[in-house]
Amino acid sequence: MGVRVVVHEGSRRSLVRRLLPVALAFAAVIAGLALLAPHLRDALGTAPGSPRSGAATHPLYYTGPVESRCALPADREADVTATLRALIPCLDRTWTAALAAAGYEYEPPEEVNLIDTPENAGCGTEDYDWAGIYCPDIHSVNVLVEDDWSFTSMFTLAHEYAHHVQEITGIAAQSGPEVFDEAWSRRLELQADCLAAVTLRGIDPQGLMVLRAHSVEDENAITQRQTHGSARNSAIWIHRGQDSGTIGACNTWAAPADEVS
Ligand SMILES: [Zn+2]
Secondary structure, eight states: OOOOOBEEOOOOOOOOTTSSSOOBOOOOOOBSOOOOOHHHHHHHOOOTTSTTSGGGGOGGGGSOOOOOOOOOOSSTTTOHHHHHHHHHHHHHHHHHHHHHTTTOOOOOOSEEEEESSGGGSSSOTTOOOOSEEEEGGGTEEEEEOOSSOHHHHHHHHHHHHHHHHHHHTTTTOOOSSOOOSHHHHHHHHHHHHHHHHHHHTTTOHHHHHHHHHTBOOOTTHHHHHHHHOOHHHHHHHHHHHHHHOOSGGGOGGGSOGGGOO
């Protein structure tokens, strides 16, 4: 039960600026996922994401709207890396305040790598199909910097930061009688999408709208869906995070199965 999940992000690299509607291609690889046989699952009882699970009743869900105070470059497209570099301390400040509201002390990631090749990431260097990756064991955030639209990379960075928060607050803790399967992964990923929207809603609401409206699934979408949830559900959770601005709106762990499919 102690197998760690290494979370790989879907590539969102197919954005073509001159063609609208914008197409966001998703592709994902997931490794190290613990899959258990159904009979074993039944014997263990508690399903991941059930209201009994600790992740569904976390103190963070009872805090108010998250505030983000950011100073990003006026022209975000001129230098996407510089834009992301400016977003990093903003996300740290945002999460420091948000966690303090629930009595948690925030610790920044050990490293944030803005890279142009997966080989320079803190993990996932064997795979070449992610746009961002969080390495829970070493608290390492990694984002492949994409040149076509800064918001794509900003969202990926915010999503990986959300994984860091899930990790340091115990939401992603893999202990107890839960089953860590693809359904567990989808709740984790859709929550990270929602939390990314919570932290970016005050920075670029229009970007979030475009992301939601134009997300489409590509031919690799079956893998993506199994581990990250459908594009439709992703858009729904992003919308919830953007609308409410609260962590409580991102409680995928208490959501019915069809909202995390
Ligand atoms: Zn993720």
